[in-house]
Amino acid sequence: MTVTIYDVAREAGVSMATVSRVVNNNPNVKPQTRKKVYEAIERLGYRPNAVARGLASKKTTTVGVVIPDISNAIFAEVARGIEDIANMYHYNIILCNADKRKEKEIRVVNTLLEKQVDGLLFMGGAVTDEHLQAFKTANVPVVLCATTDEHGVIPSVDINHEEAAYDAVRTLIANGHRRIAMISGTLQDPSNGYARYHGYKRAIEEAGITYDESLVRTGNYRYESGVEAVKYFLELPERPTAVFAATDEMAIGAIHSIQDAGLKVPENISVISVDNSRMASMVRPQLTTVAQPMYDIGAVSMRLLTKLMKKETVEQAKVILPHEVITRNSVGGVV
Structure with a gap:
């Protein structure tokens, strides 16, 4: 049978409200009480119900990431930057591959929104009117990552x-x-x-x-x-x-x-x-x-999204990161 918050409360000898505060990292819990709740959670194998928590708080602490090609090392580096900053701010990510196909990108965006994600990071090709319409009806913040829209409507992080x-x-x-x-x-x-x-x-x-x-x-x-x-x-x-x-x-x-x-x-x-x-x-x-600073593009995109999700002040919604020529051995002078 599924272990519930009630079972944990009974095992630890505390109220369900106290268990909820511990699970949600509320600081207003005594250390010894927190320890007792964690021990009960471990003994019972309790896993908090993220869906139920999301319904109660209207937040799922989950971010949807649309990636053009998960097998491409470039996008893998961007995803690593996203993941590291997401972890830092206690967000989980759902990564979806869209193959740079418009119809699949739109479908994936809508699927992620149905999952009640708190925000979206979009990496893809051309941002069309159909994309903009999907983003407009999202009701959650959207940041373009390693791409931009030609009208500059959506916050973005990229190079020139x-x-x-x-x-x-x-x-x-x-x-x-x-x-x-x-x-x-x-x-x-x-x-x-x-x-x-x-x-x-x-x-x-x-x-x-x-x-x-x-x-x-x-x-x-x-x-x-x-x-x-x-x-x-x-x-x-x-x-x-x-x-x-x-x-x-x-x-x-x-x-x-x-x-x-x-x-x-x-x-x-x-x-x-x-x-x-x-x-x-x-x-x-x-x-x-x-x-291209691919890791930084991912990291800065995720940080920008956290600010938007938390309704913090954003001074620059369109971020252009620097690039540089890396000289190796494949270029020589004309003989």
Whole structure:
């Protein structure tokens, strides 16, 4: 049979109200009484009913997190930052994978709201009108994590993706490269896709390099699309001397595709990307990349959400964290 708060109270010889105060960490309980209640809880194997507590307090101390791809190391690092801060503030998280598919993202958001979460952290692709409508009817705080909405309506934590891409391409230009290809994410994605593409284009045009659409291929953020894009680039009448990939995973696919063709990185073709995932230092040559502070993005997002959930003063609802170019061995000068 399920052990109830009544059973604990009877075992400890105290009132149910006292057990409730102990379980909810109320300081107004004598140490010896608290010890007696905890001993009774342990003997009986009592587990507080979170649903019942949530109904009584109208708080579940639970946060819903929508993540685009749980198998991607980048998002795993964000989730770790979220989890650490959630633990610090005594929140539990429910993590849901949405595969960057709009219909699944909306469905997951609604499911989490049905679970009576106290707040939502959303990582995904484009924030559409359908997303905004779901967030508007949520009645709980929502923070965008590693993404933003174009109208700036929803609080968010991210980097400046356009500037990150711009800095990456400027690094190639500084090494003498003029024929620079890009492996982009989908341009419907405002961050990894369109913003990074725009940063690439702005950098080459400012350097007086004519934009050539044959040097841009759209990938799906995965290793295989980096491999296929480079196969295409190598078949051009004049191959690029450098490749900028919108993500590390596509960049590593590009490196391996270059090597499979009997060429060397960076001697024949340089490669740079944005992310600075753990894989960037594992590949050979090690990948030069623009670092996103992924752990910090998760941690700051969760801290911002705790402030909103507790109705604390929030001075800055749109947070842009710094990025930096991490120089390794995949970029060289033009021979």
